[in-house]
Amino acid sequence: MNKPGNGAIELASEFLGIRSPNPFWLASAPPTDKAYNVNRAFEAGWGGVVWKTLGEDPPIVNVSGPRYGAIHSNDRRVIGFNNVELITDRPLRSNLDEIRQVKRDWPDRAVVVSVMLPMNREVWAKYVPMIEDTGADALELNFGCPHGMSERGMGSAVGQVPEYIQQATEWCKSVARVPVVIKLTPNVTSILGPAKAAKEGGADAVSLINTVNSIMRVDYDTLTMYPATDGMGSHGGYCGPAVKPIALHMVAEIARNPATRGLPISGIGGVTDWRDAVDFLALGASNVQVCTAAMVYGFRIIDDLTSGLSHFLRDKGMKSVKDLIGRAVPSVTDWQYLNLNYVVKARINQDLCIQCGRCHIVCEDASHQAITHTVDGQRRFEVIDEECVGCNLCVSVCPVVDCITMEHLTSGFDARTGRPIDDRKADWTTHPSNPMRRPA
Amino acid sequence: MNTPDIAPGRLAADEIEKNFADLHPPLSKSQALIAADRCYFCFAAPCTAACPTGIDIPRFIQSIRSGDIEGAAYAILSENIMGGMCARVCPTEVLCEEACVRNTHEEKPVDIGLLQRYAIDPVIDAGTQLFPRVEASGKRVAVVGGGPAGLSCAHRLAWLGHEVTIFSRDGKLGGLNEYGIAAYKTVDDFAQREVAYILAIGGIEVRTGAGLGRDLSLAKLCREFDAVFLAVGLAGVNRLGLESEDLPGVIDAVRYIAELRQAPDKAQLPVGRRVVVIGGGMTAIDVAVQCKRLGAEDVTIVYRRAREQMGASRFEQDLAQTSGVRIRDWARPVRLVGKEFVTRVEFEHTREGPDRKPEGTGETFAMNADVVFKAIGQEIAWNELGAASAILRVADGRIAVDARRKTSLDNVWAGGDCVAGGKDLTVTAVQDGKLAAQAIDEYLKSGG
Numbered sequence: 103m104n105k106p107g108n109g110a111i112e113l114a115s116e117f118l119g120i121r122s123p124n125p126f127w128l129a130s131a132p133p134t135d136k137a138y139n140v141n142r143a144f145e146a147g148w149g150g151v152v153w154k155t156l157g158e159d160p161p162i163v164n165v166s167g168p169r170y171g172a173i174h175s176n177d178r179r180v181i182g183f184n185n186v187e188l189i190t191d192r193p194l195r196s197n198l199d200e201i202r203q204v205k206r207d208w209p210d211r212a213v214v215v216s217v218m219l220p221m222n223r224e225v226w227a228k229y230v231p232m233i234e235d236t237g238a239d240a241l242e243l244n245f246g247c248p249h250g251m252s253e254r255g256m257g258s259a260v261g262q263v264p265e266y267i268q269q270a271t272e273w274c275k276s277v278a279r280v281p282v283v284i285k286l287t288p289n290v291t292s293i294l295g296p297a298k299a300a301k302e303g304g305a306d307a308v309s310l311i312n313t314v315n316s317i318m319r320v321d322y323d324t325l326t327m328y329p330a331t332d333g334m335g336s337h338g339g340y341c342g343p344a345v346k347p348i349a350l351h352m353v354a355e356i357a358r359n360p361a362t363r364g365l366p367i368s369g370i371g372g373v374t375d376w377r378d379a380v381d382f383l384a385l386g387a388s389n390v391q392v393c394t395a396a397m398v399y400g401f402r403i404i405d406d407l408t409s410g411l412s413h414f415l416r417d418k419g420m421k422s423v424k425d426l427i428g429r430a431v432p433s434v435t436d437w438q439y440l441n442l443n444y445v446v447k448a449r450i451n452q453d454l455c456i457q458c459g460r461c462h463i464v465c466e467d468a469s470h471q472a473i474t475h476t477v478d479g480q481r482r483f484e485v486i487d488e489e490c491v492g493c494n495l496c497v498s499v500c501p502v503v504d505c506i507t508m509e510h511l512t513s514g515f516d517a518r519t520g521r522p523i524d525d526r527k528a529d530w531t532t533h534p535s536n537p538m539r540r541p542a
Numbered sequence: 543m544n545t546p547d548i549a550p551g552r553l554a555a556d557e558i559e560k561n562f563a564d565l566h567p568p569l570s571k572s573q574a575l576i577a578a579d580r581c582y583f584c585f586a587a588p589c590t591a592a593c594p595t596g597i598d599i600p601r602f603i604q605s606i607r608s609g610d611i612e613g614a615a616y617a618i619l620s621e622n623i624m625g626g627m628c629a630r631v632c633p634t635e636v637l638c639e640e641a642c643v644r645n646t647h648e649e650k651p652v653d654i655g656l657l658q659r660y661a662i663d664p665v666i667d668a669g670t671q672l673f674p675r676v677e678a679s680g681k682r683v684a685v686v687g688g689g690p691a692g693l694s695c696a697h698r699l700a701w702l703g704h705e706v707t708i709f710s711r712d713g714k715l716g717g718l719n720e721y722g723i724a725a726y727k728t729v730d731d732f733a734q735r736e737v738a739y740i741l742a743i744g745g746i747e748v749r750t751g752a753g754l755g756r757d758l759s760l761a762k763l764c765r766e767f768d769a770v771f772l773a774v775g776l777a778g779v780n781r782l783g784l785e786s787e788d789l790p791g792v793i794d795a796v797r798y799i800a801e802l803r804q805a806p807d808k809a810q811l812p813v814g815r816r817v818v819v820i821g822g823g824m825t826a827i828d829v830a831v832q833c834k835r836l837g838a839e840d841v842t843i844v845y846r847r848a849r850e851q852m853g854a855s856r857f858e859q860d861l862a863q864t865s866g867v868r869i870r871d872w873a874r875p876v877r878l879v880g881k882e883f884v885t886r887v888e889f890e891h892t893r894e895g896p897d898r899k900p901e902g903t904g905e906t907f908a909m910n911a912d913v914v915f916k917a918i919g920q921e922i923a924w925n926e927l928g929a930a931s932a933i934l935r936v937a938d939g940r941i942a943v944d945a946r947r948k949t950s951l952d953n954v955w956a957g958g959d960c961v962a963g964g965k966d967l968t969v970t971a972v973q974d975g976k977l978a979a980q981a982i983d984e985y986l987k988s989g990g
Binding site: 175458 | 578644646647
């Protein structure tokens with residue numbers, strides 16, 4: 103296992119009292135379906151695993167057609183990924199025996215078991231003790247999978263109905279001795295209802311997000327959906343880098359909402375490198391779970407995750423992962439509280455500019471016509487302060503790192519509005535145009 | 543020694559075949575997608591501005607990215623019907639690829655030439671016609687010359703609904719694409735396949751073995767056709783102006799290259815053991831590198847100015863040197879030595895004179911040679927033009943034209959290497975033909 107380098111921070115992590123050498127767990131998914139894979143993951147250095155979801159015996163069956171589809175960049179990097187694989191298709195006994203052995207062999211790693219059971223109290227009472235008997239550190243209830251199992255009243259079919267979440271959580275908690283984590287589906291209009299229900303049902307933590315309902319594309323030859331089994335396809339669960347922003351929003355909502363604040367969160371959704379982990383931790387997750395990146399690159403990505411996070415913590419003067427958790431949560435607010443007196447203007451570093459003109463054309467076509475293409479007869483891209491609204495579109499499309507930045511104006515006038523820069527904060531709640539405004 | 547050391551088969555046939563394989567092999571699909579991904583899709587793209595035919599390069603690369611190869615080909619061919627050949631022979635390093643903003647970013651441009659070839663080859667291979675001819679105009683245009691300018695003009699005119707007759711001095715169309723240009727830049731008979739693709743649009747009649755001054759006169763063409771486009775190229779070779787210039791072994795580089803291009807078996811081509819090439823343009827490089835690749839032992843290019851001033855691009859010079867060709871600059875030939883055939887060339891060192899022209903320093907040196915190639919430029923073969931030469935306005939030794947390629951005569955346009963102000967590139971010839979065709983079309987539609 104990779105040891106942190108010079109002056110790097112130890113990443114020892116604790117989640118619900120479960121210790122692991124780092125905050126990187128493999129999410130419940132194909133990479134955690136068998137002892138073989140999990141042993142390889144632990145050898146590579148992963149801090150923990152959530153074992154692929156167990157269900158009732160007899161085990162489910164999977165299609166023998168394709169289970170996965172991907173969205174690629176042109177150089178075939180996987181940007182988004184989806185799957186129609188169901189929960190484990192191996193006999194319960196095989197899984198339980200392997201879990202017991204793995205936990206015995208790797209006592210310093212977290213071994214959590216994902217569970218999916220129908221809405222039936224007796225079933226929960228029957229299976230939970232069997233699973234706990236393996237010595238697993240915690241249970242994660244899969245109320246998230248959006249494909250297949252949801253048609254049978256499980257997975258996201260539970261996660262989309264707060265009452266079901268609360269009920270099933272209560273059933274589980276009434277028999278469980280180890281901590282219970284509720285894994286939430288993002289296929290809801292607001293994540294707060296499900297999170298509150300989990301909390302009220304007695305959940306010790308939530309993990310999110312599970313995958314997003316998705317169809318990847320059509321097959322351009324057959325004009326059927328792709329991937330397909332015998333000409334037919336079914337929506338799958340979408341994951342990978344493309345879903346991270348959705349996940350971060352939901353994590354932050356739970357972290358900052360008074361009704362759910364303080365509920366421990368295991369962050370999931372597109373974590374590929376250590377910076378993704380920083381996002382989740384700073385926005386309120388206590389650890390992160392990874393699936394797609396391991397499926398796309400193999401377990402060896404753990405080296406970058408641990409090394410990068412450790413160096414980041416050191417450079418930020420932090421002593422442990424704990425110091426990072428929730429650090430960005432106070433910066434997440436409602437739109438109405440954004441400071442309307444805060445003015446930024448784009449600035450183009452002419453020494454770095456490579457003259458591609460992307461900033462000009464997007465500003466011209468899609469924004470505020472605030473970037474030139476010609477100055478004194480020369481190809482030159484300059485910001486017109488009189489038009490620039492500070493929207494960040496140019497920054498977003500510029501191919502050169504740090505070439506375009508946003509400058510915060512602290513004095514003088516905003517050339518666009520003609521108004522003097524006011525360093526006092528003023529938001530929508532007191533804005534003259536707001537019919538519901540409060541007195542400033 | 544009573545015979546010059548000039549012999550065929552200096553290398554084994556398979557070695558020659560390897561030496562004349564595609565200089566830049568085509569991109570695979572994966573390579574093309576990765577290369578296409580590097581294009582930033584610039585606004586008012588500098589590469590497009592640098593392309594003499596104004597191909598919307600980001601547009602065609604975007605189509606490659608999206609998998610619409612025919613759309614990419616249309617974007618290219620609608621501006622440059624010889625986009626396939628230009629993808630192979632354009633000095634992209636001083637045109638589109640020099641302008642690519644990736645140079646500023648990371649000193650490596652997008653592979654525009656290779657991407658263009660990736661888009662065009664399937665269309666040529668399949669013979670997919672992308673330009674349905676518009677309604678017939680009933681007008682007839684004579685195109686004199688079957689090289690890039692003539693073919694470009696003919697195709698555009700046919701597309702626009704006119705009937706075209708191409709008169710070609712040579713037996714095959716294509717001009718320098720067929721008879722010039724190093725063989726490793728256009729393998730698999732691409733020049734003829736491209737000609738066939740261009741002619742397949744319909745409405746173009748071809749008469750070969752028909753040159754001005756021989757069987758037809760400009761005045762006659764002007765009478766019999768509604769308009770005339772002259773694209774006669776540069777059929778004359780500049781002379782060194784030395785005594786003994788006609789000694790056996792002193793050869794026009796363009797003639798030798800044409801023989802090489804037409805040779806059914808390169809192993810049968812006679813090659814000198816020691817080769818001296820005089821000149822600094824593409825022709826000099828093409829003949830030198832090809833001799834080397836045919837097995838010449840010692841090949842030297844001698845140029846009278848600095849390397850930086852050579853007409854051949856830096857890439858071409860590097861290609862020559864990595865092929866084992868020596869380049870000597872600042873020297874000019876002063877004497878060709880030999881009794882029955884050339885055996886030696888004497889040179890004088892040169893320097894930049896007060897009028898910026900090279901002048902001799904008085905110091906001389908000599909090089910032994912079995913073959914001396916003259917590659918110091920070509921000129922219009924005025925003597926072959928017959929009476930036309932007397933009635934056309936001339937500038938800088940070539941036919942004078944305006945911005946739309948119109949000559950001093952009412953219904954005569956001209957383009958390609960034979961007009962003044964050109965760059966002597968395939969791509970500029972194609973542009974000349976296109977511009978002239980557009981002007982001729984307007985002229986014909988306005989009642990001309």
